[in-house]
Amino acid sequence: MSEFFQYVINGLSQGGTYALVALGYTMVFGILQLINFAHGEVYMLGAFTGLYTLRFFGARIVEFYNLALSVGADQASTTVAILTAITVIVISMITCATVGYFVERLAYRPLRNSPRINLLITAVGVSLFFQYSGQLIFGSSPQPYPDLFENLESWTFGSDENLLVINPLQVFVFVTAITLMLILRHVIFNTRLGRAMRAVSFSHELSSLMGIPTNRIITATFMIGSSLAGAAGVMVGMTYPKVEPLMGSLPGLKAFCAAVLGGIGNVTGAVLGSFILGLAEAFLSGYGAPTYKDALAFTILILILLVKPSGLLGVHRTEKV
Amino acid sequence: MKNKKQNKNALNPTDPFCGFASLRWWLLAVAVVWVLNSILPDLMGPYYFQILILAGINVILAVSLNLVNGFTGQFSMGHAGFMSVGGYISAYITTQLIVSHPEIMNDAILGSAVFVGSLLLGGLGATCTGYLVGLPSLRLRGDYLAIVTLGFGEIIRVVFLNMDAVGGARGLSGIMQFSSFGWVFTLAIFTVFTVWRVVHSAQGRVLLSIREDEIAATAMGVNTTQGKVRAFAMGAFFAGVAGGLFAHYLTIMSPGTFDFNRSFEIIIMVVLGGMGSISGSVVAAVLLTSLKEALRPLQQLTGVDLRMVIYSLVLITMMLARPSGIFGTREIGDIYRDWRAGKAPKDAKKLKASTPSKGGAA
Known part of the structure; x- marks a missing residue:
């Protein structure tokens, strides 16, 4: 039984990072009908931003918080670790938003009125460009991630046979992911920007007739989606303490599958689909077939396209001429 | 009635390429291939010969992918997956037969017959998987095919990785080297011929109509869906055949060979040559296969697959500057005709009028 709960915890933590990536996919798809293949690479860049920030400024950030909270340098407290992690995540989010801005501006906007297949090919090109120039710049071998939470002990419940281990990092990842999602939900449903985004995803022409600066809203959507991917990158880097330039492609595609599972274009659906996928993967690797784990997301994708193409929460939209 | 369906170019008597659609030129080309087959390996060094063989296999892959991505306007990213299905099936058949009936496989004629049969079976296996993958995703509008085919490539890799019958992660080795210059180029010619005939048939018009405007096509x-699935299954068939040729040339198959980069290589051939141009795909396939070898020293210097950086930049700039690719939707024959028309302005009007205009970028 405790095994079961262990998988649930692992799955929720994994699902949280999928959800952050899936949100970017689903937002961009909702607004441009484009599968932004480069999104997984933005997530990779986020992880590397976090890595280099920690490597070069990590000690200073910790020192700063130690001073600010007036604790001794030898006492690495939980608060300092959490604050440092949040700082790194914010830095990474800002960097990724910038990357998202430039990708949209330089690669996607010039193609706004060309056939969709051209846009798709460009997206694939951008994705591969990041992967392989990443190998040139960062080197192709995996690099270890500094562990901010190394001094914190895991919470254990139960006795030897029924051991349940909760890593504080997993809790941190889960809580941060949920917080970011709630912020996003607020932005989409309760702000002017969010209303504009929903309008643009409904119809570009109509919303520009209503005076909404369509291009600016699309850029903003890209930036928000990219910043969430950046946060996910840092958190995955901390959880699986290795990062490499090709790390983004597979989780990126899986997150897209999760977005389709929940109903592409639907923000709540993306989160739901991601948690389902995270849990399913955790159970699959826990109960028997870990080697098949990577194929699971795509099998789910094909099945959902067969059974209910609009996804769990998606609404079927008929195409108008 | 039958003539009306055929391409006007093919019937234009002033066109030097008018016989291009007739069978005898293709048979002649096959005959030339088999004559070359006996002299080329000695004439060229083994290194250049290998590039030639790989170029031939890439021609099959690029032309068949062009049927899906170029002519039908769908975006498949799983060609390497179909390639691996075909490759594994045909390699499994021949390796099993070597063990059980070595006398058949060592016989020159019977062995070749079994080899071609295994290629066909591999192609059919790929067709079946193509049908299974294509049906759910092609029913839907939009870019689902891209992501499903991409995911399918991953599924197939994981399946072969876990399949002990074909060696699992170690791969399948000890495959006989059947893929000679003759077979590779005979099948390449067969692929180009078949795709050419399909595109210029009534079925091909269906595919073009889907590419140009799906809603209008439905209205007509x-x-x-049927058109898309047919094109997709046919593309998968040739990918499977190419996979078989590839397996019987390298004599070893491993699940990692057919990763996404391989699919991407084929995609960039199609895009670079021009989506909707068969000769463009052929030219781009030969060009990029040679470029890959030319870039090899640079790659060894940096230790990174630099080719992919260059390919991706080429792809992005291509989409921004010239989305139609080198040839666009035109063939070498059209370009030759235009060039001749430019030389002799008297005929220009007449010739231009006889060339069906194809709409814009793919």
């Missing part, structure tokens, strides 16, 4: 009574 075209069964778009």
Whole structure:
């Protein structure tokens, strides 16, 4: 039984990072009908931003918080670790938003009125460009991630046979992911920007007739989606303490599958689909077939396209001429 | 009635390429291939010969992918997956037969017959998987095919990785080297011929109509899903055949060979040559296979697959500057005709009028 709960915890933590990536996919798809293949690479860049920030400024950030909270340098407290992690995540989010801005501006906007297949090919090109120039710049071998939470002990419940281990990092990842999602939900449903985004995803022409600066809203959507991917990158880097330039492609595609599972274009659906996928993967690797784990997301994708193409929460939209 | 369906170019008597659609030129080309087959390996060094063989296999892959991505306007990213299905099936058949009936496989004629049979079976296996993958995703509008085919490539890799019958992660080795210059180029010619004939048939018009405007095509009574699935299955068939040739040339198969980069290589051949141009795909396939070898020293210097950086930049700039690719939707024959028309302005009007204009970028 405790095994079961262990998988649930692992799955929720994994699902949280999928959800952050899936949100970017689903937002961009909702607004441009484009599968932004480069999104997984933005997530990779986020992880590397976090890595280099920690490597070069990590000690200073910790020192700063130690001073600010007036604790001794030898006492690495939980608060300092959490604050440092949040700082790194914010830095990474800002960097990724910038990357998202430039990708949209330089690669996607010039193609706004060309056939969709051209846009798709460009997206694939951008994705591969990041992967392989990443190998040139960062080197192709995996690099270890500094562990901010190394001094914190895991919470254990139960006795030897029924051991349940909760890593504080997993809790941190889960809580941060949920917080970011709630912020996003607020932005989409309760702000002017969010209303504009929903309008643009409904119809570009109509919303520009209503005076909404369509291009600016699309850029903003890209930036928000990219910043969430950046946060996910840092958190995955901390959880699986290795990062490499090709790390983004597979989780990126899986997150897209999760977005389709929940109903592409639907923000709540993306989160739901991601948690389902995270849990399913955790159970699959826990109960028997870990080697098949990577194929699971795509099998789910094909099945959902067969059974209910609009996804769990998606609404079927008929195409108008 | 039958003539009306055929391409006007093919019937234009002033066109030097008018015989291009007739069978005898293709048979002649096959004959030339088999004559070359006996002299080329000695004439060229083994290194250049290998590039030639790989170029031939890439021609099959690029032309068959062009049927899906170029002519039908769908975006498949799983060609390497179909390639691996075909490759594994045909390699499994021949390796099993070597063990059980070595006398058949060592016989020159019987062995070749079994080899071609295994290629066909591999192709059919790929067709079946193509049908299974294509049906759910092609029913839907939009870019689902791209992501499903991409995911399918991953599924197939994981399946072969876990399949002990074909060696699992170690791969399948000890495959006989059947893929000679003759077979590779005979099948390449066969692929180009078949795709050419399909595109210029009534079925091909269905595919073009899907590419140009799916809604309008549906309104005209075209069964778009059926057309798409047919094109997709056919593309998968040739990918499977190419996979078989590849396996019987390298003599070893491993699940990692057919990763996404391989699919991407084929995609960039199609895009670079021009989506909707068969000769463009052929030219781009030969060009990029040679470029890959030319870049090898640079790659060894940096230790990174630099080719992919260059390919991706080429792809992005291509989409921004010239989305139609080198040839666009035109063939070498059209370009030759235009060039001749430019030389002799008297005929220009007449010739231009006889060339069906194809709409814009793919």
